[in-house]
Amino acid sequence: MTLVPIAGLIDGRLDPRDRGVAYGDGVFETMRWTGGRIPLLQWHLARLAGGVGRLGIRLPDLSGLEAAIADATPVAGDAVVRLVVTRGVGPRGYAPPRDALATAFALIEPWLPRRTADPEGLVLRWCQLRLAPQPALAGIKHLNRLEQVLARAEWDDPTIDEGLLCDPSGHVVCATAANLFAVIDGRLVTPDVSRVGVAGVARAIVRDALDVEVRSLPSAELDRATEVFLTNAVRGVMRVARIDARRFAPGPVARAAAEALARNGLVGEAVR
């Protein structure tokens, strides 16, 4: 991984008093670098600004981000950029200091196409862990991610690509690192994330482009879905071939979603 320091690091290292490590007091964005730029940068920056606004974190100057990444990365190669913004260093105690200066840095690594075990698309499992609804944090891509860590630790079978997560009522929310879409009764549906889950950038673009119903989605409804796909801002649209034993055939809606992302500059996995 290549580090691009932006604010608050010293010699490329983090102060151990940083509230990012003390409390997970910050946000992040995981972004695709391609063709010498971050095609979805404006979407990422808008979500980041929303997140730091809700947490009361002062947004650092990120205007030089793409230039700094270009300096650190071969322009020709595709990369994944993880941008982290924390509240910065503060005294001990939960009370957020008003005058803290945010810490910001990016970590860059090469982007590689996902190699799925099933050529038709992703293979998914159901995670046992239930995501806890917390409206005060829902939608924000914050640094409190132990639920995702525990969910992802539930399996290490390399033939399983992702895990689906429900809330305590058995409504499906998302995968560990992607949003979920399904075509049910002829309508494209994505779970509501106003109480739990992350409001993904790719999800927002698909919502802008297509007619999407945003609602609570009981997990059993996926049984009668005709198409299921995941989205994130690094891999774009990822067609789901299977959830456990249930198979889903390729369809036109995932292709339309992938085209919407491609129009915004994000060419993801091949979607047949």
Place this chain on the structure above:
Amino acid sequence: MTLVPIAGLIDGRLDPRDRGVAYGDGVFETMRWTGGRIPLLQWHLARLAGGVGRLGIRLPDLSGLEAAIADATPVAGDAVVRLVVTRGVGPRGYAPPRDALATAFALIEPWLPRRTADPEGLVLRWCQLRLAPQPALAGIKHLNRLEQVLARAEWDDPTIDEGLLCDPSGHVVCATAANLFAVIDGRLVTPDVSRVGVAGVARAIVRDALDVEVRSLPSAELDRATEVFLTNAVRGVMRVARIDARRFAPGPVARAAAEALARNGLVGEAVR
């Protein structure tokens, strides 16, 4: 603050790839240093071991902790020691690497007695934020603390000492940085933390010493409490003088709890 590096730091700084800052993937203990030692150390280490065990983090060697703190701290002075253990550096992605080496460090600052605005004890308010029940993380003193940060950000009136937090059902769980006890109908009660909240070290000692009922506690029941007090491992027993307008008189149970902590070496705030 004085830093005591234990494992994984380089020149006293944290690797930006550390999963502590990436995901809040770790645990901490806030401990009182007094008389040249941490009197509750064995309790803290037991809880820490439980937390890292549930998260699958490899516990680093902490056998030299008190000696390292003694080297860094004037023996005569009282101090607060914040011990942080993270899963360490790993590749991008939620999947916890099996071979990660934990990062560990302590931050030390002087301990000062709390100056409360009300000489009778703490003044508390009710926080608006509701804690989200998550059984997979309940009890653990993990680094995902944005709920506490947001709750503590609800007030900056210096005459208010702490805030009480409820779960979504209106059951009181704890204060932002302390556990709660109340004497209700002649019985000492503390909220159950098996679904939400932190299982405090001072709380465990009080439970060992006194007859304590552990149960769900509807917030309205505090209206008829005859004594209310908070506990943590830095300040011991903290008598509550007021919750909003409701006053509580001093009583014998808080004193008995303070004596139980004193027998274990933790002399906290004065409890009349």
